[in-house]
Amino acid sequence: MTYDTLTTPFQGRPDHPRVLSIAGSDPSGGAGIQADIKAISAHGGYAMTVITALTAQNTQGVRSVHIPPVDFLMQQLEALSEDIAIDSVKIGMLANAEVIRAVGDWLEETRPAVVVLDPVMVASSGDSLISGEAREALLELLAHTHLVTPNLPELAVLVSEPEARTWEEALHQGKILAAARNVQVLVKGGHLASDVCPDALIAPDGSLVEFTAARVDTANTHGTGCTLSAAVATLQAQTGEWSASVGKAKAWLTQALQASGELNVGQGRGPLNHFHALWATAAPQGGEFSASLWAEISGQRAAIFELDFIKELLAGTLPREHFGYYLVQDALYLGAYSRVLAHASALAPTEEEQRFWAQGAQNCLAVELELHKVWLSKNPHKHLMGPVTKHYVDHLAAAAFSGSYGEVVAAVLPCYWLYAEVGRVLHAQFVAAEKEIFDGVGTVALDAVGSGREGAHPYGEWLATYADEEFAEATRTAVEIADAAARRGSERERQRMRAAFAHSAQFEVDFFDAPRLHADSTPHRVARD
Ligand SMILES: Nc1ncnc2c1ncn2[C@@H]1O[C@H](COP(=O)(O)OP(=O)(O)O)[C@@H](O)[C@H]1O
Numbered sequence: 409m410t411y412d413t414l415t416t417p418f419q420g421r422p423d424h425p426r427v428l429s430i431a432g433s434d435p436s437g438g439a440g441i442q443a444d445i446k447a448i449s450a451h452g453g454y455a456m457t458v459i460t461a462l463t464a465q466n467t468q469g470v471r472s473v474h475i476p477p478v479d480f481l482m483q484q485l486e487a488l489s490e491d492i493a494i495d496s497v498k499i500g501m502l503a504n505a506e507v508i509r510a511v512g513d514w515l516e517e518t519r520p521a522v523v524v525l526d527p528v529m530v531a532s533s534g535d536s537l538i539s540g541e542a543r544e545a546l547l548e549l550l551a552h553t554h555l556v557t558p559n560l561p562e563l564a565v566l567v568s569e570p571e572a573r574t575w576e577e578a579l580h581q582g583k584i585l586a587a588a589r590n591v592q593v594l595v596k597g598g599h600l601a602s603d604v605c606p607d608a609l610i611a612p613d614g615s616l617v618e619f620t621a622a623r624v625d626t627a628n629t630h631g632t633g634c635t636l637s638a639a640v641a642t643l644q645a646q647t648g649e650w651s652a653s654v655g656k657a658k659a660w661l662t663q664a665l666q667a668s669g670e671l672n673v674g675q676g677r678g679p680l681n682h683f684h685a686l687w688a689t690a691a692p693q694g695g696e697f698s699a700s701l702w703a704e705i706s707g708q709r710a711a712i713f714e715l716d717f718i719k720e721l722l723a724g725t726l727p728r729e730h731f732g733y734y735l736v737q738d739a740l741y742l743g744a745y746s747r748v749l750a751h752a753s754a755l756a757p758t759e760e761e762q763r764f765w766a767q768g769a770q771n772c773l774a775v776e777l778e779l780h781k782v783w784l785s786k787n788p789h790k791h792l793m794g795p796v797t798k799h800y801v802d803h804l805a806a807a808a809f810s811g812s813y814g815e816v817v818a819a820v821l822p823c824y825w826l827y828a829e830v831g832r833v834l835h836a837q838f839v840a841a842e843k844e845i846f847d848g849v850g851t852v853a854l855d856a857v858g859s860g861r862e863g864a865h866p867y868g869e870w871l872a873t874y875a876d877e878e879f880a881e882a883t884r885t886a887v888e889i890a891d892a893a894a895r896r897g898s899e900r901e902r903q904r905m906r907a908a909f910a911h912s913a914q915f916e917v918d919f920f921d922a923p924r925l926h927a928d929s930t931p932h933r934v935a936r937d
C-alpha cells in the first residue's frame with residue numbers, strides 16, 4: 409500500500425482528535441507513552457494508548473525492557489479500532505521485528521488518516537531500545553507512515569550511513585530516505601553540536617521546509633522526540649497541514665524545554681514541562697481575580713464620579729425630578745435584582761453561599777419597601793421602568809437564567825461593589841463638608857443633618873444612609889464568592905465572568921446618568937410627573 413504522503417485525507421477537522429499512541433512505557437513519565445499522553449492532551453487531543461513495551465528507566469538511563477506478547481498487543485489494537493474512530497496515530501518504541509510487523513498489519517487494515525512514526529532506537533541516555541533485526545522491519549513500516557521523525561543517529565541507521573556531523577549531511581540523508589521510501593521525513597537537529605536546533609520537513613521529491621529554534625540551554629531533554637511526534641500527530645488531525653503542524657509543535661516544544669526548569673524530576677536528563685501553557689493560565693490565587701476585575705473597570709469607576717447626578721446629589725443642587733426618577737428606577741430595579749439573587753442562591757454550590765444570596769434577595773425587597781414607604785411616599789413619582797433599568801435587568805436575567813453560577817455572581821457583583829464604593833466616597837465627602845459648616849456653630853449630630861435645619865442639605869438624609877457597614881460586609885463576601893467561583897472555573901468561564909462584570913459595571917454608570925437622560929429626552933413628562 410502507498411500512502412499519499414503530502415496531504416491527509418479530509419474527514420472534518422476535530423477540535424479534540426482521538427489520538428492513539430502505540431509506544432513503550434517510561435515509568436519516569438518523561439518519554440514514551442507518558443510523554444505522548446501529555447503532549448496530546450496539551451494540544452486538546454483525546455489520548456489513547458497501546459503499550460508495546462515496559463521499560464525500567466529513569467532520567468539517568470534504561471535498566472531493562474519487557475515486551476508483552478504480540479498477540480495481546482493485537483488484541484488491544486483491535487479492541488480500539490473496532491469501537492473508536494481514530495483520527496491520528498503516533499508510533500514510538502517498537503522493540504522488535506515481530507512487534508513492528510504486527511503494528512504494520514494493523515495499520516494496513518485500519519488505514520488511519522494520520523500516521524506519525526518516531527523510529528525510536530536509542531534513548532538520549534545512549535541506551536539502545538530496539539534490536540538489530542528490527543531495522544528492516546521499520547523500513548517496511550514506512551509504507552504505512554505519513555511522517556517519520558528520526559533523530560540523527562536513527563536517520564543514519566535507516567539510510568545505512570555514518571551519523572551526520574553537519575546539518576547539510578543530515579538534510580542529504582533525509583532526502584535519501586524520503587525519496588527511497590516515498591515518505592515525508594522530519595529530520596531533527598537536536599543532536600547537532602550547534603547553538604541552534606534546526607528541523608526540516610522533507611517531501612519525497614526533495615522539497616523541504618526548515619524550522620529553526622534557538623537551542624535551549626538545559627539538561628532536561630528526556631523525551632523531546634516522543635513529545636514532538638505526539639504533538640505533530642495531534643496538530644495534524646486538527647490542521648490537515650503538515651508544515652503548520654510541525655511549526656506549531658516545534659514552537660511549543662521549545663517553550664516546554666524553556667519551562668522545564670519549573671519541574672524538579674530526577675538527577676539525570678529531566679523531562680520537559682508539557683503543561684507550561686496551561687499552568688501559566690492556571691486558576692488565579694486568593695483575590696487576584698476580583699482585583700483584576702476592579703482594575704478593568706477603572707474607567708467606569710472614574711466616570712461615575714464625573715456624572716452630573718453624583719456631583720449635584722452631593723452639592724444638593726440635583727433637581728427634585730431627577731432624584732425622584734432615580735428612586736423609582738431604584739425600586740423597580742431592586743425588585744428584579746432580588747429575583748436574580750434568588751436564582752444565584754438556587755445555583756450556589758454551598759449552603760453558606762445559598763444562604764448569603766437568599767439573604768441578599770430578601771434585603772433587596774426590604775429596601776424596596778423602605779423606598780416606597782419613606783422616600784417615594786413623600787415624593788410620589790409615577791414612572792415606568794426606564795430603558796437603562798430595563799436593559800440592566802435584562803442583562804442580569806440573561807446571566808441568571810442562561811449563564812453559569814460564576815456568570816450570575818459576576819453580573820450581580822458591580823451593584824454591590826460600585827454602590828458600596830460610591831456610598832463610601834459620597835458619605836465621606838458629605839460628612840467632611842457638613843463638618844466644615846458646623847465647626848463654627850458648635851457640636852451637632854451629623855445624622856440629624858437635613859432633618860429640619862434651615863438651609864439644610866436637601867439630600868442629607870439620603871446621603872447619611874450611605875456607607876452602611878453591614879452592606880460593606882456583604883460586598884466583601886460577594887467579592888470572595890466571585891473569587892472562589894473564578895478559581896473553580898475554567899479560563900473560558902473566567903472570560904465570561906469578566907464580560908458579565910464589565911457589562912454590569914457600565915450599566916451602573918448608565919443607571920446614575922439615566923435621570924438626566926430621561927429629563928433631557930422628555931422634559932414635559934418630567935415636569936408633569
Ligand atoms: N536543547 C534543545 N533546545 C531546543 N530544542 C531542542 C533541544 N534539544 C532537542 N530539541 C528539539 O527537540 C526535538 C527532538 O530532537 P532530537 O533531540 O534531535 O530528537 P530525539 O529526542 O528523538 O533524540 C527537535 O525538534 C529538536 O530540534
Ligand SMILES: Cc1ncc(COP(=O)(O)OP(=O)(O)O)c(N)n1
Nearest residue numbers: 432439440531532630631632633634
Ligand atoms: C519508552 C521509551 N520510549 C522512547 C524513549 C526515547 O524517547 P525520545 O523522545 O526519543 O527521547 P530522548 O531520546 O529525547 O530521551 C524512551 N526513553 N523510552
